[in-house]
Amino acid sequence: MEVSIGNTIAVNGKGGTGKTSLAALLVAYIIDNKLGSILAIDADPNSCFADYLGVKEPETIVGICDEVSRNLAGIPAGVTKDRFIEMRVQEAVNEAQGFDLLVMGRPEGPGCYCYINNLLRGIIGEIARGYDFVIIDNAAGMEHISRRMTGELSKLVIVSDYSVSGVRAAGRIYELARSLAIKMGGAYLVVNKVSGELRPLAKEIEKSGLAVAGTVPYDEEIVEWSVSNRPIFEFKSAVVKDAVAEIYNNIMG
Secondary structure, eight states, X not given: OOOOOTTEEEEEOSTTSOHHHHHHHHHHHHHHTTOOOEEEEEOOTTOOHHHHTTOOSOOBHHHHHHHHHHTGGGSOTTOOHHHHHHHHHHHTOEEOSSOEEEEOOOOSSTTHHHHHHHHHHHHHHXXXXXXXXXXXXXXXXXXXXXXXXXXXXXXXXXEEOSSHHHHHHHHHHHHHHHHTTOOBXXXXXXXXXXXXOSGGGHHHHHHHTOEEEEEEEOOHHHHHHXXXXXXXXXXXXXXXXXXXXXXXXXXXX
16 A cells, blocks of 8 residues: 655554454544544454544445456446545545544455555545645555555564564564665554563564564453454553554654
């Protein structure tokens, strides 16, 4: 998904690391501190970003493409299919309190990704230019990067859990991004669910080539919140919020 904007933060990481939680916490931090307008993009077909942000059953870009394709007769005369989809996508931006949201959705077939990605490169870029921040929750692992969906980024934030394997996976994601010559203003590692010192992971972190933006401590409240189906704005833990503030300041610093 090609977005070229000064404050684009793409959050990635293997499944289970808490990347969607971090993306949502960054949205909440920007809103709480009145730092600017936000476009949140749920670019993970298996993600819960919309749920985490309290947006229920949002219209998806994939759904729009499918609907238009099934009803070509409904396209106005003189308007191309791609142009009509572009118009519908712009209308489908979910306006919430303090942020707007675009949801990719789950493609049904192997050819859907390529068609949708090619179509959306220009559309998303145009929409994103109207915001101070774009926060993208990418697919778990390396799928979006391998498909060149990330485009030009201000910041790439890769989330790892508190494990050697997690940091290694983060390093592989970063290595792939560099091999694809994706333009980045900075690439950062966030270690989540930390229950001790980072020293045991120091060698793997150094090998990854990523700058450590910060850590998020293991917190019982975030465990309880994650199974509560409540929006991130109801999350209260001061310890976690302080950690997110430090991460934001380090990556935007």
